[in-house]
Amino acid sequence: xxxxxxxxxxxxxxxVARRIFETMNFQVxxxxxxxxxxxxxGETMPDAILLDWxxxxxxxxxxxxxxxxxxxxxxxxxxxxxxxxxxGAIARALHAGADEYIMKPFxxxxxxxxLAQVGFLAEAGAA
Amino acid sequence: MTDLEFDFLRGYLxxxxxxxxxxxxxxxxxxxxxxxCRRFNLANLGALVTALKGTRDLAMERAVVEAMTTNxxxxxxxxxxxxxxxxxxxxxxxxxxxxxxxxxxxxxxxSSGQEPYSLAMMLQDAAPxxxxxxxxxxxxxxxxxxxxxxxxxxxxxFEVQRGLPVQSLIKHFExxxxxxxxxxxxxxxxxxxxxxxxxxxxALGTFDIIYCRNVLIYFDAPTKGDVLARLRNSLASDGALLxxxxxxxxxxxxxLVPNTQHRGLYNQAAAGxxxxxxxxxxxxxxxxxxxxxxxxxxxxxxxxxx
Numbered sequence: 208x209x210x211x212x213x214x215x216x217x218x219x220x221x222x223v224a225r226r227i228f229e230t231m232n233f234q235v236x237x238x239x240x241x242x243x244x245x246x247x248x249g250e251t252m253p254d255a256i257l258l259d260w261x262x263x264x265x266x267x268x269x270x271x272x273x274x275x276x277x278x279x280x281x282x283x284x285x286x287x288x289x290x291x292x293x294x295g296a297i298a299r300a301l302h303a304g305a306d307e308y309i310m311k312p313f314x315x316x317x318x319x320x321x322l323a324q325v326g327f328l329a330e331a332g333a334a
Numbered sequence: 335m336t337d338l339e340f341d342f343l344r345g346y347l348x349x350x351x352x353x354x355x356x357x358x359x360x361x362x363x364x365x366x367x368x369x370x371c372r373r374f375n376l377a378n379l380g381a382l383v384t385a386l387k388g389t390r391d392l393a394m395e396r397a398v399v400e401a402m403t404t405n406x407x408x409x410x411x412x413x414x415x416x417x418x419x420x421x422x423x424x425x426x427x428x429x430x431x432x433x434x435x436x437x438x439x440x441x442x443x444x445s446s447g448q449e450p451y452s453l454a455m456m457l458q459d460a461a462p463x464x465x466x467x468x469x470x471x472x473x474x475x476x477x478x479x480x481x482x483x484x485x486x487x488x489x490x491x492f493e494v495q496r497g498l499p500v501q502s503l504i505k506h507f508e509x510x511x512x513x514x515x516x517x518x519x520x521x522x523x524x525x526x527x528x529x530x531x532x533x534x535x536x537a538l539g540t541f542d543i544i545y546c547r548n549v550l551i552y553f554d555a556p557t558k559g560d561v562l563a564r565l566r567n568s569l570a571s572d573g574a575l576l577x578x579x580x581x582x583x584x585x586x587x588x589x590l591v592p593n594t595q596h597r598g599l600y601n602q603a604a605a606g607x608x609x610x611x612x613x614x615x616x617x618x619x620x621x622x623x624x625x626x627x628x629x630x631x632x633x634x635x636x637x638x639x640x
Contacts, residue, residue: 292491297504308500310491317495323413324499 209327210251212236214244214267215259215288220311224257224288227318231327241265245273252279255327257318258305260289260296268303275304284325288313335364335379342383343367343398351399351476352532352561354554366401373397400477404552407445409498410452415547415576418596420456423574427542428463430572436468440541442531442565443549444473447484447524448493451516453545454523455506472538474529481526487516531561535568542570548578559586566590566602575600 211233213224218239225235236253238244242265244256256274260267267287274280287300288309297308307321322328343363347353355363367379374394376382385394410416427437441450450473457469475481494503494514507514529535531549544565550558566589569575575590576598577583583590583600593599 292509294504294509297500301500301504308503310495312491313495314492317492320408320496 208232208234209255210234210236210253211255211257212238212244212247212253212283213257214238214241214262214270215257216240216262217259220259220288224318227315228255228257231319231322241267241270241273244270245277248274248277248280248283253283255322255325256283256285257288257309258285260287260291260300268300271300271303271305284327286318286321286325335360339380339383342387343379346386347399347402348554350395350532351403351530352553352557353402354552354557363402367398370394370397370401396478400479403477405445405477405480406548407448408493408496409448409502411449411497411547412579413497415545415598416452416456418576418599419453419543420460422596423543423599424456424460427574428467431542435466436470437543438470438539438541438570439472439543440538440545440568441471441473442529442544442546444475444481444484444526445477446480446489446493447473447487447516447526448489448497449473449545449547450484450524450526451487451520452497454520455502457523458506458520469523470525471523472525472527472541474527474535474538476528476530478528481528484524485521485526487521488513489516490514532557535564538568540570541568541573543574543576544569545576547576548581550581551578555586562587562590569602571602573602 209232211228213221213228213235214237215221215224216239221237221239225237228235233255236247238247240262244258245265247253248256258267258271265273267289271285271287274283274285281304284306285304286307286309287305288311289296290311292310300308306325309317309321340360340363344355347355364379367382371378371382374382374385374397376385382398385391386398431437439453441453444450450471454471457464457471473484475484488510489507490513494507503514506517506520508517527538529538546561546565550561553561562583565575566587574593577600579598583592589603590600591603593601
């Protein structure tokens with residue numbers, strides 16, 4: 208089964224995103240900041256990471272840079288998912304190694320489309 | 335809405351846009367035409383029907399027809415038809431037109447512009463190979479309202495996130511408040527024109543590649559056959575026609591055949607065999623766009639060397 212780590216300090220966002228990923232047959236893990244996410248990735252590297260930018264302790268940008276330097280850290284497809292919506296932020300995120308970028312607010316169609324963009328096609332039968 | 339009123343509207347729409355509504359689409363008529371009634375200060379659909387039967391009001395007629403069209407679209411919709419353009423159709427057409435150095439592409443149901451702009455992005459990516467070429471990218475739609483949006487090239491946060499890779503977003507768009515505007519160079523590549531596919535369109539000229547996706551599904555079989563036959567006449571003998579995933583030519587015309595290698599792609603049945611010139615236009619259906627350009631070579635905007 209494909210695995211996904213949802214990294215966001217908002218419990219509401221994590222819950223909404225979890226539902227979307229679960230209907231796409233992902234096994235979902237959650238982390239509420241970059242530091243916890245890095246620990247989780249050290250244990251098991253997920254196939255995909257949905258990543259918020261602004262979080263306490265370690266933000267999404269610093270997490271991504273640390274992840275890409277860690278062993279096996281080049282493997283996960285990272286989708287930033289943030290309210291940081293200006294071109295400069297998007298360019299920085301891509302430069303740091305993000306594969307795709309979702310601007311909040313988002314919906315199921317956007318997540319599905321962006322996952323397809325990075326190679327996770329919706330499986331037949333998935334709701 | 336009474337049965338008589340519903341039947342009137344079905345006939346009215348069938349004649350004007352080809353839309354074939356089955357009996358169970360009553361709800362659709364009610365939900366889409368409610369706002370039209372309010373816009374024209376009419377109490378209900380009954381009053382709208384009475385108004386439509388009275389003196390011809392072009393604004394109302396257009397509002398009714400446009401309200402019933404479906405404009406659902408997004409960038410690189412279904413992906414495959416665009417990969418096919420980049421990897422097969424464009425290189426092959428360039429090889430065949432190497433002498434003329436001219437390509438003509440038509441999006442026949444362009445809606446709010448996402449399809450022609452997706453092709454324009456790919457043409458721009460191929461610009462080094464297209465240096466010295468003339469590429470016509472014509473985009474037509476029945477609805478003038480969606481064409482205005484297409485020309486403006488302004489898209490919402492949601493629209494630019496469905497189908498468009500983020501790299502393409504930052505490469506080709508600029509932020510305008512909450513919206514995103516596609517670059518001027520891409521906007522200039524597309525020649526937008528209002529066109530009802532039920533009306534003659536041979537004045538647009540002949541095309542190497544035609545995208546006509548997700549519009550035939552709304553027509554009945556005779557209308558599909560008629561539109562396909564005329565699309566075929568507007569297609570170069572070695573040209574390519576792309577239809578939507580739920581559409582086909584089978585059982586509708588024998589002049590076009592499915593390509594054996596690529597799903598959704600259709601070619602002329604007998605390459606080289608062209609229909610005789612001087613086709614008859616359906617009586618009483620001469621659209622303004624055709625009258626304006628009829629006879630003369632179409633004054634299409636050209637993109638030279640991109």
